Amino acid sequence: MTVNTEGSVARVAVMGAGAVGSYFGGMLARSGVHVTFITRPAHAVAIRANGLFMDTLTFKERVTVECATDASGVKDAEFVLFSVKTLDIEDAARAIAPHLAPGAIVVSLQNGVDNVARIRAASGIDAIPAVVYVAAAIPEPGRIKHSGRGELIIGDFPGSAHAQDPQPTRTGRVAALFTGAGVPCKVSDNIEADLWTKMVMNCAGNPITAIAQTSYGHAARNPETRELMRKVIEESVAVARASGVRLPDVDMAEAGLKLAETLGEATSSTAQDLARGKRTEIDSLNGYIVRRGAELGIATPVNFALHALVKMIEQGAERRGKPAGSAS
Amino acid sequence: MTVNTEGSVARVAVMGAGAVGSYFGGMLARSGVHVTFITRPAHAVAIRANGLFMDTLTFKERVTVECATDASGVKDAEFVLFSVKTLDIEDAARAIAPHLAPGAIVVSLQNGVDNVARIRAASGIDAIPAVVYVAAAIPEPGRIKHSGRGELIIGDFPGSAHAQDPQPTRTGRVAALFTGAGVPCKVSDNIEADLWTKMVMNCAGNPITAIAQTSYGHAARNPETRELMRKVIEESVAVARASGVRLPDVDMAEAGLKLAETLGEATSSTAQDLARGKRTEIDSLNGYIVRRGAELGIATPVNFALHALVKMIEQGAERRGKPAGSAS
Numbered sequence: 001m002t003v004n005t006e007g008s009v010a011r012v013a014v015m016g017a018g019a020v021g022s023y024f025g026g027m028l029a030r031s032g033v034h035v036t037f038i039t040r041p042a043h044a045v046a047i048r049a050n051g052l053f054m055d056t057l058t059f060k061e062r063v064t065v066e067c068a069t070d071a072s073g074v075k076d077a078e079f080v081l082f083s084v085k086t087l088d089i090e091d092a093a094r095a096i097a098p099h100l101a102p103g104a105i106v107v108s109l110q111n112g113v114d115n116v117a118r119i120r121a122a123s124g125i126d127a128i129p130a131v132v133y134v135a136a137a138i139p140e141p142g143r144i145k146h147s148g149r150g151e152l153i154i155g156d157f158p159g160s161a162h163a164q165d166p167q168p169t170r171t172g173r174v175a176a177l178f179t180g181a182g183v184p185c186k187v188s189d190n191i192e193a194d195l196w197t198k199m200v201m202n203c204a205g206n207p208i209t210a211i212a213q214t215s216y217g218h219a220a221r222n223p224e225t226r227e228l229m230r231k232v233i234e235e236s237v238a239v240a241r242a243s244g245v246r247l248p249d250v251d252m253a254e255a256g257l258k259l260a261e262t263l264g265e266a267t268s269s270t271a272q273d274l275a276r277g278k279r280t281e282i283d284s285l286n287g288y289i290v291r292r293g294a295e296l297g298i299a300t301p302v303n304f305a306l307h308a309l310v311k312m313i314e315q316g317a318e319r320r321g322k323p324a325g326s327a328s
Numbered sequence: 329m330t331v332n333t334e335g336s337v338a339r340v341a342v343m344g345a346g347a348v349g350s351y352f353g354g355m356l357a358r359s360g361v362h363v364t365f366i367t368r369p370a371h372a373v374a375i376r377a378n379g380l381f382m383d384t385l386t387f388k389e390r391v392t393v394e395c396a397t398d399a400s401g402v403k404d405a406e407f408v409l410f411s412v413k414t415l416d417i418e419d420a421a422r423a424i425a426p427h428l429a430p431g432a433i434v435v436s437l438q439n440g441v442d443n444v445a446r447i448r449a450a451s452g453i454d455a456i457p458a459v460v461y462v463a464a465a466i467p468e469p470g471r472i473k474h475s476g477r478g479e480l481i482i483g484d485f486p487g488s489a490h491a492q493d494p495q496p497t498r499t500g501r502v503a504a505l506f507t508g509a510g511v512p513c514k515v516s517d518n519i520e521a522d523l524w525t526k527m528v529m530n531c532a533g534n535p536i537t538a539i540a541q542t543s544y545g546h547a548a549r550n551p552e553t554r555e556l557m558r559k560v561i562e563e564s565v566a567v568a569r570a571s572g573v574r575l576p577d578v579d580m581a582e583a584g585l586k587l588a589e590t591l592g593e594a595t596s597s598t599a600q601d602l603a604r605g606k607r608t609e610i611d612s613l614n615g616y617i618v619r620r621g622a623e624l625g626i627a628t629p630v631n632f633a634l635h636a637l638v639k640m641i642e643q644g645a646e647r648r649g650k651p652a653g654s655a656s
Contacts, residue, residue: 211539212640222643224636231629301559305633308552312540315550 009034010177013077015096016084017043019269020109022144023136024081024152024183029063031181036066038073038185046142056146058173062192071095074104079177082119082127083109086284093123097291100125105170107154111202111269111285113195126161128171130154131194135266151184155191192196192245200236201256203285204229205263206270207306210280211313213271228302235300236289243298276311282310337362338505341405343424344412345371347597348437350472350510352409352466352480354382354554357391359509364394366401374470379448384474399423402432407505410447410455411437414612421451428453433498435482439530439597440612441523444485454489456499458482459522463594476594479512483519520573528564529584532557532615533591534598535634538608539641541599544591556630557585563628564617568626602641 007302008181010033014025017037029035029052037047044067051062074080089110100106100151106127108115117208135148154171156162162170167244171187178185188194208219208229219225233253239249247257273280293300338361342353345365353355357363357380365375372395379390395401395421402408402424411419428434435456436443463476472605482499484490499515506513516522536547536557547553561581569576576583601608614635621628 022612162535180596208637208640214640219640222640224639228633228636231632301629302633304559305556308556309539309637311552312536312542312547312550 010079011040011077012036012079012081012177013074014081014083015049015071015092016082016088018083018085019136019138019144020132020134021081021083022052022138023054023134023146023150024083024132025065026052026063026144027150027183028177028181029065031055032059033177033181034066036068036073036077038068038071040141041069041318042141043067043138044069045221046140049281050142053143054146055143056150057148062264064324072099074101075099076101077104079113080104080106081109081113082106082247083277086110086115086281087113087250087279089118090114090122093119093125097125099122105174107174109152110284111198111281112288113199114284114288120301128154128156128174129191129195130163131191131198132190135263148263151186152178153186153188153191153194155194157191188248193247196236196245196247197252197255197259200233200240200252200267203236203261203289203303203306204256204262204281205231206285207267207282207310208276209268210270210282211306211309213275214326215265215267216255216260217265220257220260227259229247229253229260231302232306233257235293235298235303238298239289239293239296239300242298243292270310274310280310280314282307282314286310338407339405340407340409341366341400341402342409342411343420343633344410346411346413347464347466347472348460348462349409349411350380350463350466351382351474351478352411352437352455352460352506353393354380354391354472355478355511356505356509357393358382358389361505361509362394364396364401364405366396368469369397370469371466372397373393374468375644378470379447381471382474383422383471385476386479390514394625400427402429403427404429405432407502408432408434409437410434410443413607414438414440414446414609415441415607417446418450420428421453425451425453433502437480438612439526439534439609441520441527442612442614442616456482456484456490456502457519457523459516459519459526461526463591465600465609476591479514480538481516481519481522482516483516483522485519490565505576509528515583518574521575524564524568524573524575525580525583525587528568528580528612529587530590530596531617531631531634532560532584533588533615534596535610535638537596538598538602538610538636539637541595541603543593543595545593549590550584554585556604559630560614560634561585563626563631565616567621567624567628570626571620579597596639602638608638608642610635610642614638 015038017039025035047067054206085232108127109130109132116127119127131153133149136146139145175185177188205216231255233256237252270280286303289303290300340365341368342349345367353363375395383527436455437458444455447455459481461477464474467473503515504511533544558581561584564578598608614631617631618628
């Protein structure tokens with residue numbers, strides 16, 4: 001059982017318990033942490049009735065979590081896992097801000113590189129960025145299906161007011177919380193580089209898997225899309241370096257493709273969103289690269305193309321062409 | 329009734345009577361021309377039983393055409409409309425070459441800009457290039473559904489041995505054949521520019537309508553894909569100009585977008601091919617731009633992206649990702 005610094009059971013809230021939040025929140029709950037999900041009504045109803053059923057690579061188990069359907073559910077939490085879709089960052093940050101306990105630590109478990117800045121701008125909350133590696137889905141309300149990995153990298157940005165915190169630092173406390181629950185959680189001294197390492201892979205893999213409705217592994221192995229992914233990563237890395245991010249001195253394209261291969265037959269959240277007719281996070285991925293590239297004078301035509309195509313598909317089937325007419 | 333220079337009924341064969349070949353061949357047959365389709369067995373069986381049913385914007389009528397299922401069907405033709413998919417150019421050209429009557433005129437009714445060169449390289453046949461504007465489909469064997477336009481532009485290339493032919497020139501004879509059947513057919517003195525004008529619109533519209541399964545009109549009106557189409561056209565025009573094509577001195581991107589808008593709710597042949605799980609002509613469209621751009625040192629990243637995505641989707645559903653696993 002994970003205990004906090006006062007020796008009592010830690011209290012955690014998950015703001016936006018979708019697949020990612022439910023997996024990590026569920027892992028904490030299973031280790032004895034007191035966890036409250038703020039989540040959609042259907043997921044909450046199912047969990048209240050039967051608990052959260054975790055179907056993971058290593059165990060199948062029901063765990064107990066509390067559920068709330070509005071932001072006041074964060075009120076007693078020492079730690080808040082912030083895992084709403086990036087579309088909802090501002091609304092969700094503003095919603096929880098008035099309810100946060102003094103000293104509560106908010107961790108952003110989200111794709112993208114500007115979430116912490118957006119959370120701060122919207123609400124003043126000073127969140128810790130986390131890089132999330134997990135393949136998980138909610139096949140039905142109340143159920144989490146885990147199919148790969150499940151680890152975190154966290155860290156405060158170099159300029160953060162927390163960079164010089166006394167021991168235990170807030171990142172150290174978060175890492176202890178997760179490692180106590182069997183979730184690998186590394187504290188990085190270059191979290192920006194870690195966020196961008198995942199970001200460039202997402203920019204390459206997410207739109208392609210979404211457009212072709214295929215897996216990361218297939219997209220990375222197919223010769224044509226492998227070369228396309230390489231171009232996406234090269235453009236994105238150019239934007240990162242121009243932004244001052246100290247990326248590791250490796251072939252980032254090769255590293256990104258290897259990472260996509262490790263995700264194997266899993267598909268992306270963007271692919272799932274498109275398949276379900278939901279809005280995607282593409283504006284935080286390739287859309288961000290295009291906007292930031294424009295600010296920095298870096299050409300990003302391939303990111304532009306992928307972003308435009310995903311937006312077009314996202315806008316849905318209702319305007320689609322009539323099948324009868326073909327104009328060569 | 330259209331007659332040939334000897335005063336008898338003209339004889340036409342259509343090599344590859346898909347939607348385009350069936351529309352133009354059907355129009356000729358309706359005007360009294362003797363037309364033979366070389367086509368797939370199912371289409372041939374249906375036409376032999378009940379004729380070709382033409383459901384057009386201006387009439388619905390059964391017309392009589394003969395059918396053959398192998399290339400010897402061209403043997404008596406004075407004119408051969410060559411309208412196989414660009415994937416099959418070499419095989420089809422080699423197949424008809426030994427059967428062509430002396431003086432037979434072959435007209436390539438195909439998308440792309442290098443068909444005449446490919447036909448010549450494969451078979452020695454000196455075909456006339458045609459730019460085809462028609463929205464047509466074969467909803468079921470034996471039936472052609474016409475939903476927009478229906479005109480041709482033909483012309484011999486500047487360096488062609490036929491450029492100085494005495495009257496009636498071969499292009500003049502082809503134009504007379506079609507106009508006699510009520511099909512507008514212009515003879516151009518800059519056919520390369522006309523081929524490329526259609527080509528750049530196809531490069532912009534076909535992959536996007538295929539990937540998003542939407543119409544030309546929607547793709548051209550949607551702000552994101554409109555901008556994407558503009559970028560495709562700009563890259564493609566740069567390749568055309570570097571190839572020495574004398575394009576008209578207009579904003580080709582604006583012209584291409586307007587052209588896409590005129591096609592309205594029609595979708596592309598590429599979109600239809602993908603929807604039916606068939607191979608597309610994308611290697612002759614964006615694939616050609618990428619290859620030619622590489623030869624000329626012109627960057628074509630957006631064409632590259634669209635080509636790679638269509639190829640990936642074309643390779644089919646059998647390797648698609650499992651829906652259960654999402655890796656954010």
